[in-house]
Amino acid sequence: MPVIATAAWSIPRTVAAAFPEEGSGLARYAAVFDGVEVNSTFYRRHKASTFERWAEATPDGFRFAVKIPKAITHERAMEDIREPFATFLQDIAALGGKRGPLLCQLPPSLRFDPERFEAAFDTMRDLDQGPLVIEVRHRCWASAQALALLERYSIDRVLADPALVWPASDFRQAPRYVRLHGKPKVYYSSYSDAELAAFSRLLGPESWCVFDNTASGAAIENALAMLGRR
Known part of the structure; x- marks a missing residue:
């Protein structure tokens, strides 16, 4: 079954009735969804005990x-990353078997440079063999x-919406990771039933579908609707 998730686990009042009343957020x-995307690690380092608590x-x-x-x-910019990447892996190790894919999201300005990225990916794969997905935003990555x-490095492309580089038609197999940011207003706009149905048809049994349109609370509403389609 595909994993339907949101970026973070905030539960707006509008959908609170769909979740248990007791317990932490x-x-x-987690009583409703099978997975979540942790975005806060992008901005700051967490203690290993935090990941342990989340796993428990x-x-x-x-x-x-x-x-x-x-x-x-x-x-x-993905150069000289061995030390910080090793530290990151050490921090999240407390998730144990509950660790899912690592999400590598690149800035729009970072072009594809074969030497830079071969060195980066080689380092990443030397340190970790787990699932790794990448979301890029510069058109040259379509090469x-x-x-x-x-x-070569078993890194799966993210099917993002809006699709800046890799549209759905570029995926010959079910995408392993789908990130729905919302459109026309990124991070805010909700998806229609027809749009949710279309994305649902793209998913395979090993796919993740993450709603990142969290700014308006639409993410969890859309995720619940998508969950109902499984």
Whole structure:
């Protein structure tokens, strides 16, 4: 079954009735959904005890997709990343078997550079063999050379909406990770039933579908509607 999730686990009042009344926000969320995308790791470092607490608060089978810190993707621009990436992996190790994909989101300005990214991906794969997905925002990543490098290192492309680089038609197989940011107003706009149905048809049994239109509370409403389609 695909994992339907949101970015973070905030539960707006409008949908509170769909969740248990008791427990922490995460525990209540995890009673309904099978996974969540942790975005806060992009902005700041968390203690290992935080990840341990999150793992303990969720049922067996629950998974955490974790966003790679911007110190790696944006500030270092994927160069000389061994030390910070190793530290990141050490921090999240407490998730244990509940760790899902690592999300590598690149800034719009970061072009595909074969030497830079071969070195970065080689380092990442030397340190970790778990699922890794990448969301890029510069059109040059649509090149055959970039796709071949991702395939060599078993890094799955993110199908994002709005699709800035890789539209749905580019995926010959079900995308492993779908990130729905909302449109026309990114992070705010809700998806219609017809749009949700279309995205649902794209998902495979191993897919993740993450709603990132969290600014207006639409994410969890859309995720609940998508969950009803499984």
